[in-house]
Amino acid sequence: MAKIKSINISGLRGIKDLLPLDLNKKSVLIYGDNGTGKSSLTDAFEWFFFDQIGHLSNEEIGRRKGRDALRNIFIPDVEGCYIELKFNDSNFDNMKSLSSSLSISISNISDEFNNYIKAAQSENLILRYRDLVQFVIASKTEKLTELQKIIGFSEVANVRSLLKKNAGRIARTIKNANYDNQKNVQQSIIIENLGRNAHIEEHFFGGSNELIKQLKLDTEIKSQTDINRVLKQIESKEDTELLDQINFFTRIWEVLSEVEGNVDNIQESYSAYHIFFTKFQEDPEKITKLQLLALFREGQSVLNNDIVQNDYCPLCQQEKNKIELIQELNERIEELEQLAGEKRQLDELGDELKQQVQSNIRTIESLLKEKRFKNEEYEKLNKQIEGFKKSLNEFTEELKKKFTAKLAEPSEIKIDKIELAKFVQHAKVTSKALTDSKSSNIKFQIYTKLFQASTAYIAYQRIEKEQDVLTKQQVTLELIYEDFIKRQEEALNEFLAMFSQDINDYYTTMNPNEKVKNIKLVPLKKNDEMVGITIEYSFFDETKTPPIAYLSESHINCLGLSFFLASVKAFNKENEFFILDDVISSFDRSHRARFAKLLADKFSDYQVILLTHEKEFFELVSSDVKSRGWSIKNFTWSKESGTGVEKGTHGLEERIHKKFEEKNTDGLGNDIRVYTENVMKEVAFNIEANVAFRYNEINERRMAPELLDAVHSRISKKGKGLKEKANIPRVKGMPMFIGNTTSHDNKYNESIEDLEVMWEDIKKTIHTFYCNNCKKFISIKYFDNVENRIRCGCGNLSYDWKK
Amino acid sequence: MRDKIKSGKDVIEEFFNNILHVEGVDKKTVDKLVELFSENKLTDSNIQNALEELKQAELEPRKEKDHGEN
Known part of the structure; x- marks a missing residue:
């Protein structure tokens, strides 16, 4: 694992002239007053490994991942700035430079280094004071997200979401397609023409043979090819116009039957949407509150990124403890996210209804493209069908309504099913009447029936196949999703048990003989879905959660520190060093001593870069850590040279x-x-x-x-x-x-x-x-x-x- | 104990290595997902397209046969 041999920084942040630090793989305690450039060292490190400086990457300071604020403002434009790190493995040695035009270059372009940096980016290398409590006071959802990110489970969450999303999408496609309805329509055409239904080939060919029997063709239909051959054999060119007319009405019958079969589903979806929509309307505050979510999220980001550093609320300018403020914001965001979840559910209902309606509208539109509708004699028919389309469009219009508008009652926006049924019947009867108009011409009648039945049977088979394929896909995705969840939860629970043990160990080392013990990270589930993680602990032998209620700021910081250190042990595979930047500011004297002992005892294999501006802490631990082989450095700052080492x-x-x-x-x-x-x-x-x-x-x-x-x-x-x-x-x-x-x-x-x-x-x-x-x-x-x-x-x- | 802890990568790889053993799954669908994963192309749109292609491939042979016979 990588340890640092030396660090050379020049022209970055508060560091103007060259700042050389020879560490020779040893831990180092660095003291410097505020403003001497300790954080410049941390910032330069963050940039070296993560290509950005999180707390500088905002609209106010600089959008280019903090690059704009990275160069020391006193260095001449012609000079570049850089950080050079040398490791125990020289294959990772690299100098990363930033030119005056803010373009970046690196000296090590080997694949080995590239792979190392990629791996290092998922590790816990830096902890600053401002990040210390973020996990502890984060909402349960954020804790899950953050933890998943740290333990490399974000990708797991992505795969899980992909499986769920696709299973859901296919289920919706199947529901919206209403395959059973489509199949019923085709079967009714087959029954009308063959006098029986035909779900399998045997029945269909049997019915077809019965139909052509009286023509005495001396042939038996055993395949679709036979059907085509027979149709060719008995077709008559003179009857093309009549046949076309029959097909036209059969098509109207087919399409509108399909729409008729979908009406109930559309009405049901609208009723469900209506209930949710009006529920939202009953509490207008919900909508107002939801509009605040973006503001709260921005506020959370402002506080977490340390844009506001002191204890006051940036909005009302009142004095307010920063940790309490972040926690209050987190709680309100969590509450609003619940509301946002309800809103998403409403939107999903709306989308489902929209898809159902659009699918039926498209079917009708394709019917209206039939050439015969251009004839004057079918103008009335055209208008009637357009009327059904208009009824469907009314649903779409309702979906566009804002919460301030009144949504039409489900009873007010009904598609006239009786009228539609009448129309279907009319098309069916017309088609039959046209066929029967040539009752003397048996050949024509048989041709027409066989043609209609054959077309319907091919369509039926296709619909059935499509339904079958999609159902298999849906079932498969649901089964593997279930399996995936099981695996994810098992792995996460194993991890949480180990991780909790380490956190508890570090915390109790820093806080021995206190009433807080058995600290655990506990997963939270809702409807079998993992929705978050909370921190549980015993307080006077009683289980408590969340942590902030009973812990002082110093204890919360201890918990945050324990979390970071446990993460280092659990997940840093490439690097055996980490930086702690001013993390003990809120610790009292006894906590500071125990913290130093914890580092020395339990992290003796690691190279620790410990930065502090606390003179007392520095003096308290410097002799002790020096005797354990640490280096001790003093940072100074001058206008001429920037940060330097005493x-x-x-x-x-x-x-x-x-x-x-x-x-x-x-x-x-x-x-x-x-x-x-x-x-x-x-x-x-x-x-x-x-x-x-x-x-x-x-x-x-x-x-x-x-x-x-x-x-x-x-x-x-x-x-x-x-x-x-x-x-x-x-x-x-x-x-x-x-x-x-x-x-x-x-x-x-x-x-x-x-x-x-x-x-x-x-x-x-x-x-x-x-x-x-x-x-x-x-x-x-x-x-x-x-x-x-x-x-x-x-x-x-x-x-x-x-x- | 620490060695037993699976990383996110371990969980995903183990899942895709064993996915065919899940009872009741459609082999073609699973093969397609494994293929996308092994090619590092497991995205929403790729899954959607792959499943649509599978569906079309299942529907196509009959269509081709019909054309061929006509």
Whole structure:
């Protein structure tokens, strides 16, 4: 798994000049005041891996995935900016650059890197304070969506939705086609012409043979080919016009019978739509409320993306706790989504009705395209059929009505079924009468009947086949959907059990002996559908949900943090590092200590990049994590260079020399004091000077006078000649060492000349303990037992030392 | 325990590997869905088109036979 060897960032966000961080796969604790550029590091990381910066990707700041706000505003246009990451696996090393025209380039174009980045994008790499509580206070639907996204179940949800959607669509097609009605129409034509129904070929050919019997053709119909042959044999060219007329009325009979068979379904669908529609009208507030959904969603996005950072409502400008505000919004959105669901149901009913009506209108329109309707003698017929079409169109018109309008009652918008039935009967009778008009011509009558029956039987077979295929498809999709749900739920439940265990473990590690325990993520179902996930926990041995009601902000943050850490363990397969950006702001002291311990104990295999602006937290944990091999860095910021790393004693020494060269006394006294404190800590450590026990955070803030005293006392007892050479009282008497922690930043008014003298004296004292040859301090670990001398690493510097 | 946890990808792959064993399913429909999945083309419109094609293919042979015989 990937760990980071080094990071180089230049010109991105608050980072102007090159910010180099050599991590060598180690965890790092980075401290920096607000505005020193810690978040710039996180932003650059997000851009490197995800090609966007979520909290910058909005209308206000920049639409191009945050790219517009990515470049440091102080760098010249000609300069590009970049982030370069080097990993333990050099195949993933890459420099991602952004030109002044905001075009992106990468140095690693290998497939291996491309695959790595794709995989990394589904991992949990960054947690910012603002994202900490989002999952905890999210609605149950959002929790399900979010969790599915994290655990790679979004694709599962997509497949599930595809199966459901297609099964539903086919079911609707079957219902709207009303195949049984279509088949009945064709069967009635067959009965009319063969005197019997014919659902299978045997019956149809049997009936056809009966029909042609009296023609004594000396042939037996056994196939459709035989039918065609017989029809050809008995057809008469002279009767074409009459036959055409018979077909015309048969077609009217067929089409309008079909429409007649669909009328009840249309009326039923309209009644269902009417009930839902009027239910909505009864509560006009529902509609008004629904219109607020978009506003609430926008508000949710504004708060989640940290566009509003402080505790106030951006709409009413009143003071309001941000977490509470987000939670209230989530609850209202959830309530409105329920309403939106009802509205969707109404829309679906409307769509179904529309499809039914349109399908019948199309059938009638295709009938009206018959050439005979252009003849004057059929004008009345045409108008009557147009009347049925108009009745159908009335349903469509009702569907267009807004909630403020009154929908026609189902009784007011009926298709005149009796009139339609009369019309069907008329067409049927006319067709029969025309056939019978040539009663003397048996051949013609048989030809006509066989032709009509054959056409109807072919249509019947086709309809039946289509119904059969669609039903098989529908049944298949429903069965596999059921199977899919089972698999999805099993996998999700297994995951939730494991995941809950980890969350509970991390949470209780940070909150031991508290009344909240047994934290669980529990799936919620409605009508056998998984609709959300909620967080359950025991509070004084009583099961509670949702979490916010009984938990403080600090506890909610702990829960959010536990969720993130559990996600890291469960799903990060490519990367063994993650960034925590200022996540402990709301934690009290004991939570902070336990959080650091949790990271050190349970995530020791991981490379943690822990950023904080909390000086107290930094001081609290820095010694501890340092002893576990973490690096410690201080971020600083200046207008000239942007974000930089405090370079420790060496860098400080360079700065002091530079200030002397420039005769710049600004902060020089403080720099000398900090430098001396750092060096004296090393001296005290190496000669085992006794200093009083202090807790970590105080230990880190030991002042130079205390250290100088301890060193002086030690060398007075043990050393010979060393005490005189070091002359510590001379250093201790310098003005920058007179004061306390609160006076650290006091300005010293000494002239540059005075400071130069002091600096020389301090250097002399330091060089009493420090060997320029081996670059090491004299130390007890190099103690010469034979000569009783304390030495540096190479032995060039040594003093007598009492055992 | 952690190893037993299935990713979303695992769930989908396992489903498509076993889909034919679901009792009562139509082989042609299932084959078509598996084909779309294996070609990474499992989208709503592709499923819709594939099922329509299947339907037409089932209806076509008879039509061709009829034409051939006419």
